[in-house]
Amino acid sequence: MSALQRNWDARAAANFMLGGAGAGLVACAPLTGNSYATLAGLAMIAAGLGAVWLETGRKLRAAHVLFNPFTSWMTREAFAALLLFPLGLFFPLLAAPVALVFLYCQARILRAAKGIPAWRAREVVALVVSTGIAEGAGLALVISAERWLLGVFAAALVVRYFAWRRYRAAVRSDALELPGRTLGWVGTGAALVLLPIAPPVAGLAAAACGAWLKLALVTRASFKQGFSLPHLPVRGAP
């Protein structure tokens, strides 16, 4: 590992992958009728937060992340997480909307990063939120195959696909081409075909494709925009 860090690596991406899917799972948990679904979602969120904690340079100052709720979406995400865990443990129904807030905060974290064109695009918000819900619904299918859950999963896949298309129309990134194509063919097309036959397999396929896309988005598509020189210096000046 290099001593110099100027971007986010897989540890930060894990927060978006595990945390996003976990929040989606907590949001969909009431549809499963299984109390373990919420616990599994919380465990994933905790694992994601733990992974990003490993990336911080001053780990013992972790509580400082709560200091700026006025403008920082990272702080707001932390507050949502603080609220989410007790609610998830004792009032799972109330945890579902808070999980969506957590997911929205994650999306806005990327959107606020003005240095990275692939993140600051406003279309990234719909992409990250819809991906999290689709992944969470997919993972919920491993636990239960209730009719309502199947419907939510199918709808989430379609919304995610169109969110991806809209994002791709706004942002061109070679790093996202293959994960994006896979999201379309496997994570959406194949998952919808498999859904009536093998719901857990369809759910896992959708979740894996979403996770891969987010890994690529955070670690590979995170090029800074670089510098610009709108005017060249005029030579011969005194």
Place this chain on the structure above:
Amino acid sequence: MTRWAMIADLRRCVGCQTCTAACKQANATPPGVQWRRVLDLELGEYPSVKRAFVPVGCMHCDDPPCMHVCPSTATRKRADGIVTIDYDLCIGCAYCAVACPYDARYKVDKQEFAFQEKIESEKHDSKRIGVATKCTFCVERIDAGLARGLKPGVDPDATPACVNSCIAGALHFGDAEDPDSNVSELLAENQFFRMHEELGTGPRFYYLWDRKP
């Protein structure tokens, strides 16, 4: 109200990197960390190739994205426009590094020295390990100079090290709100641009490229 600003006259910069070296010497930044860099850009295609040297670093923006995203409030903006980092508050999440459109922030997780082992004259600040760092406009120098009644941008003891060291007189520093300051006069006499102005960050680093017609 004072508003410190820096000017790089692109017509004068020769890309000697003396400002980079002066910054490293003054601020004791570790290997790989350059708070003041000079880009060497080639533009166009042969035979119509042009070359430009562009000093870059923290732009001390009016509306700094790094400050808004910082979850710990370590990044702040002073009344005089200088964007600072409180090393005791920063958690080293590097969010500011990815939010900065000017690639101006660095985070170093372990101490490294230019010659592998620390030499006697090499300074080391353990507070800067695991936290974000960037150009400070040599804020301690400015504050100390002001306390002694000196004028930043005019008196070398109150002026950022990179500006003092510039051999071509390309870098200037001063109060952009003072109409009689050196930077205000240069901005009034010349055409200038600011980097990535379309992002709305309001950078306080101006690039001169031609005289006003």
